[in-house]
Every structure is written in structure tokens, then in C-alpha cells.
Amino acid sequence: MKYVILVGDGMADYPIEDLGNKTPLQVANKPNMDELAKKGCSGLLKTIPKGMNPGSDVANLSIFGYNPKKYYTGRGPLEAASLGIKLKNDEVAFRCNFVTVNNNVMVDFSADHITTEESKELINVLNNKIKSGKFYVGVSYRNIFIYPDGKINKLKTTPPHDIVGERIDKYLPKGENSKKIVEIMEKSREILNNHPINKQREKNGKKPANMIWLWGQGKRPKMIPFEKRFNIKGATIAAVDLIKGIGSYLGLKNIEVPGATGYIDTNYKAKGKYAIKALNNYDFVYIHVEAPDEAGHAGDVEEKIKAIENIDSKILGQIIDNVNMEELTIAVLPDHFTPVSVKTHTSEPVPYVLYSPRLKPDDVYSYDEFSAKNGSLGIDKGYNLIKKMMG
Structure with missing residues (x-):
């Protein structure tokens, strides 16, 4: 059968x-x-x-x-496995979306379905500028971030597709180690906002990938x-x-x-x-x-x-x-x-x-x-x- x-x-x-x-x-x-x-x-x-x-x-x-x-244990480690990432015991895998945020409102959870090629270049930039963990390229807007500090038992995050059209302030990560995670997300805005890829996307009438959104965290199941x-x-x-x-x-x-x-x-x-x-x-x-x-x-x-x-x-x-x-x-x-x-x-x-x-x-x-x-x-x-x- x-x-x-x-x-x-x-x-x-x-x-x-x-x-x-x-x-x-x-x-x-x-x-x-x-x-x-x-x-x-x-x-x-x-x-x-x-x-x-x-x-x-x-x-x-x-x-x-x-x-x-x-x-x-979380969505992040499941998606990380598909990229061949082998998590160590203390590492935490996050799903990392490229998103579009305007005036602190979640406009698009997929950054207008950014291409994988564009994502790859932006991921490289993030890895050069942010040293608190490592980013990995997935498909389109769906990427992975590996955080080395495993203290996330009480960390609460929200999927970006659940808050389209809403202000992001009240949905930012909360709980254990949340301050560090929010800092990484906010720093991404500074890095991505004026990046040439996003300037070109806007010229082409597409939404920019002007922020990362970290969610779905978990350890190796x-x-x-x-x-x-x-x-x-x-x-x-x-x-x-x-x-x-x-x-x-x-x-x-x-x-x-x-x-x-x-x-x-x-x-x-x-x-x-x-x-x-x-x-x-x-x-x-x-x-x-x-x-x-x-x-x-x-x-x-x-x-x-x-x-x-x-x-x-x-x-x-x-x-x-x-x-x-x-x-x-x-x-x-x-x-x-x-x-x-x-x-x-x-x-x-x-x-x-x-x-x-x-x-x-x-x-x-x-x-x-x-x-x-x-x-x-x-x-x-x-x-x-x-x-x-x-x-």
C-alpha cells in the first residue's frame, strides 16, 4: 500500500x-x-x-x-533544519521575516514578496553589521536568525502576518531576553531603510524590506x-x-x-x-x-x-x-x-x-x-x- x-x-x-x-x-x-x-x-x-x-x-x-x-519547540528550529543548520544545545533559532513597516505600522509581512536574490544581499549586510547572532538566507522573505543565548523560555513573539495594518509597538518581543531581541530588530531598520536595494524597489513601485521581524523562536527538538x-x-x-x-x-x-x-x-x-x-x-x-x-x-x-x-x-x-x-x-x-x-x-x-x-x-x-x-x-x-x- x-x-x-x-x-x-x-x-x-x-x-x-x-x-x-x-x-x-x-x-x-x-x-x-x-x-x-x-x-x-x-x-x-x-x-x-x-x-x-x-x-x-x-x-x-x-x-x-x-x-x-x-x-x-518552535517554528524557527524546524525551518533552520531545512537549511542544514545544526543547532547547538544553547542556540535558539528564530524565523526572520523581511517586512515593510511605515510609521510603526506593519504594512506587509513579506516585504512585497521580496526575491530570494535580494534577500541574500540584505542578509549579508545584516551579518556584517549585527554581531549578536547569525542570519541565514531562506526563500523570499522567509529567513532564519540564530541567537547564541538560550535564555528564551518566557520570551513571547508574534507572527507578523497576524498584525498587518496594526502598530508594531505592542507586538514587539516581550519577556526573557526581549530587550536584546528588540534591539536587533530596531538596528535592522537603521541598516535596511536606505539600502540601495530598497531604494530601487521603491522606484519600481514595490514595498521596501525595511525591517526584520523575529518570531517563532525555539531550540532543537x-x-x-x-x-x-x-x-x-x-x-x-x-x-x-x-x-x-x-x-x-x-x-x-x-x-x-x-x-x-x-x-x-x-x-x-x-x-x-x-x-x-x-x-x-x-x-x-x-x-x-x-x-x-x-x-x-x-x-x-x-x-x-x-x-x-x-x-x-x-x-x-x-x-x-x-x-x-x-x-x-x-x-x-x-x-x-x-x-x-x-x-x-x-x-x-x-x-x-x-x-x-x-x-x-x-x-x-x-x-x-x-x-x-x-x-x-x-x-x-x-x-x-x-x-x-x-x-
Whole structure:
């Protein structure tokens, strides 16, 4: 048996008035997801344990089969692993966003999706000017900062995508060692504000990367390898460092896909093609698509619907057409809600559909947030999905 989990990041949503009080999943043309619902079973998954932040880090760790309450230490160390950074015991990894801040207001959490090439040059400048730690280049606005002082047990930080349009003052890091971290962030403003790259971006009508935002801090987690836990070899198909980082800690093969961007312009067809190819060598493939989440954060309904339809036709459709469904167990789900009305993550249980030739279909005939509530799988904890897939 082969196993596939297809995650449309942030795909779930609330009813939208302009869509006739329906969700993007309800109005999207997604015949393959609906077909899986007819031939499989549906339900809800609690991917965000009670009291935890509804981030993609927590949610995806849960979907991989690992209880975040036990294994999660922070987003930073997960993304650091994808860059080959091996954290020492006292080191702390932060997610480091390039952001746009004007008059102390968070204007853009991605600095207008700055290119990786531009980020690389700015990271080099920061490393030359700031000696309190080390910066590493990731993808686009998503970078890493390694801080050598491990005293951050009570440090509180806020994801920048949660505070777009708000003043940053009350969201700056607070608690243990926060003064040092805030000083680093403030110093970045002095360094980046008049940098030639940002001057050129402004001339080109793009927002400048005029500050770094440090968040998601944590130390190296202790993970049990995926193959040891579930007795199968696996791989990931993803463009974002977070998923690659989780994969690295779990001993999964991170497969690079040409044109996979971690944005709405990602190469969906290539992801589907490489996933099918991966199933020749691995028993388990975890496919992650960031596009619906990006559209949700932007409050863009049309782009979200388009992303869902692309996932359905260009990834799921390819899998259904090219893999023996009698030898495949597949789950399709979002990791969390990213409603376009709030432009950030929320923690409701997510709808999922599970197909397996061993499962008797239930009476659900379409895949969406409301149909899934009537599924035979009921409601369960996210980290039980893998075990459920394997029977």
C-alpha cells in the first residue's frame, strides 16, 4: 500500500457573502476532491491542540503524526533544519521575516514578496553589521536568525502576518531576553531603510524590506524518525522551509521540484508529477501547497478559489489518473483555516477526506467544511491521521 497526504495550506474558510454565503471550497470547481469524498470517508481533524497557536508549524507537525504538545519547540528550529543548520544545545533559532513597516505600522509581512536574490544581499549586510547572532538566507522573505543565548523560555513573539495594518509597538518581543531581541530588530531598520536595494524597489513601485521581524523562536527538538515510528519510508514535496525542516528532523527525503515557489505562482503540475514519481521509491509522500494560505492572508477570494482548483486538477487529478487507486490510501485536507475575512490563521477543526480501498464509503458526496461534519470519521486529533490511514 502507498500513502499520500495532500495539504492545501489554509484552504478552509468561512462563508463569504460575495460567494452567496458559501466558502471557497464550496464554490470551487474541484471534481477530484468531490470524487474522493464520494468514494471515501470524511471527517474533521483537530490539528491545533487546545491552547496552542494556530500556525502551520503546529498544524503540519500534527498531520505528520507527531503530537505538538510533546514535540513542538518552535517554528524557527524546524525551518533552520531545512537549511542544514545544526543547532547547538544553547542556540535558539528564530524565523526572520523581511517586512515593510511605515510609521510603526506593519504594512506587509513579506516585504512585497521580496526575491530570494535580494534577500541574500540584505542578509549579508545584516551579518556584517549585527554581531549578536547569525542570519541565514531562506526563500523570499522567509529567513532564519540564530541567537547564541538560550535564555528564551518566557520570551513571547508574534507572527507578523497576524498584525498587518496594526502598530508594531505592542507586538514587539516581550519577556526573557526581549530587550536584546528588540534591539536587533530596531538596528535592522537603521541598516535596511536606505539600502540601495530598497531604494530601487521603491522606484519600481514595490514595498521596501525595511525591517526584520523575529518570531517563532525555539531550540532543537527531539524527534523520533518517521520510519522508526511507522515502519515506512517517506518523502516530502514542498517549497517552504517549514515542511522541509520537519521532513529533515523526521528523516524524510525532501524532494526538490522545479518551479515550486511557496507562493500562488507555484508549479502545480510539477508537484503532481514529482509526487507520482516519488511513489516509485517511497511508501509515503507528503505534498504541501502554500498557495491557498497566501491568498487567505492577502484577503483574495479569487486567488484562493484558483489555488484550490489548481490543487484539484493539476496535483490530485494527476495522482488519480496515474496511480493504482487499489493500492493507494490518500488524505486531502488543509492544515488550518486561513479565512480571507480575517487574513490570518484560526484554530477550528479542519475538514478532511480519506480514501482507501479498505474503507467503506460514507454518505458524503462533496468535500468542504460543512459536508465533512456529516462524515463517518467524526472528529479526531490531527496526529491520529497517520495511524488511521494505516488502519
